[in-house]
Amino acid sequence: MGYGKWYGNGKIIAGGHSIKVDTRIGKHIERGLNGMRYNTVSRQWNDEGCFICGMDNPAGIKAEFFNCVDEDGQEVLITEFKTADIHRSYLGRTHGGVTSALLDESIGRAAYIRFPEISVVTVDLSVKLRKAVPVNETLYVISQITNATSRMFNGEGKMVDKNGVVLATATGRYFRLPLKDVDLASRRYLKEKMPEFFEI
Numbered sequence: 564m565g566y567g568k569w570y571g572n573g574k575i576i577a578g579g580h581s582i583k584v585d586t587r588i589g590k591h592i593e594r595g596l597n598g599m600r601y602n603t604v605s606r607q608w609n610d611e612g613c614f615i616c617g618m619d620n621p622a623g624i625k626a627e628f629f630n631c632v633d634e635d636g637q638e639v640l641i642t643e644f645k646t647a648d649i650h651r652s653y654l655g656r657t658h659g660g661v662t663s664a665l666l667d668e669s670i671g672r673a674a675y676i677r678f679p680e681i682s683v684v685t686v687d688l689s690v691k692l693r694k695a696v697p698v699n700e701t702l703y704v705i706s707q708i709t710n711a712t713s714r715m716f717n718g719e720g721k722m723v724d725k726n727g728v729v730l731a732t733a734t735g736r737y738f739r740l741p742l743k744d745v746d747l748a749s750r751r752y753l754k755e756k757m758p759e760f761f762e763i
Contacts, residue, residue, distance in 0.1 A: 601631035601639055601761040607672060611749040615644075615668040618751060622649055626665065627753070630676045631761065640673040640720075641761055642704040650698060657696035662722065666690055666733035669704040670718040674737060677708065682745040683716060683737040690733040701725060714739055 607628035609616040617623040626644035633639055644665060652658040671683045696702065706720030715738060722731040 601633050601641060603641075603758050603760055604630045604632055604676075606630070606753060606757045607640075607675060608750045608752050611751055613749075615664060618753075624650065624661070624665065626668070628669070628672050629757065629761075638673070638676045638707065640669060640676060640704075640706045642669040642672075642706070643701065644704075645701050646696070646698045648698055655695075655698060657698050659690075659692050662692060662696050662731050663688065663690045663733070665704060666706075666720050666722060666731060667735060669706040670708075670720045670733060670735045671716075671737050673706045673708045673718050673720070674711070674716045674739075677711070678739075680742060682740040682742060684740060685735060686715070686738050687736040688733060689735070690731060692731050694728065694730045696722065696730045697724070702730070 607630060609618050609625075609627070611617055611619040612623075614620060614623050616626050616628070618625055624644050624646055626642050629641045629643070631639045631641055642665070646657045646661060650657055650661045667685055667688050670688075671685060674681070674683050702722060702724055704720050704722045706718060708716050708718045710717040715736060717734070717736050719734045720732070721729050723729055
């Protein structure tokens with residue numbers, strides 16, 4: 564997949580593309596291009612039929628989710644995806660509802676890094692659409708949980724393109740569900756090789 568080749572100038576090569584991220588969510592916003600390394604700990608499961616991650620859904624986006632830890636020990640989820648023409652609004656642009664759904668899924672899944680024994684449902688989601696989100700291009704969401712209680716999670720995320728341009732941001736609040744209340748039969752773990760790290 565071409566991940567993790569470090570060029571020392573705030574760039575990585577991912578899938579043959581140079582990615583430069585000039586801002587970060589949460590405490591990383593002020594770090595700029597200091598070369599934060601995200602070590603990939605594990606790959607999260609995909610669902611068979613989910614619109615965002617369903618590998619058997621012909622209209623799905625088939626996003627992939629990687630649990631990562633940065634140099635400061637902070638837990639971060641990196642989502643990789645590519646929308647298609649069936650996900651567009653205007654020609655060449657991903658529908659804003661699809662963008663919102665991707666941010667929602669990515670922030671909610673960030674809770675699974677620390678709490679894999681639960682599931683979550685969305686309570687509130689606030690999205691800022693900053694730029695047009697292109698179709699047919701590999702894009703990324705970087706998300707993390709900012710606060711957790713026994714019943715709720717708060718989190719935030721940003722969507723960036725291959726040049727690190729921030730396309731959309733979101734904050735969300737999620738309710739914790741026990742796994743016994745969720746149907747797990749359609750979960751699937753992908754067998755493709757997982758990248759060892761992202762360096763952004």
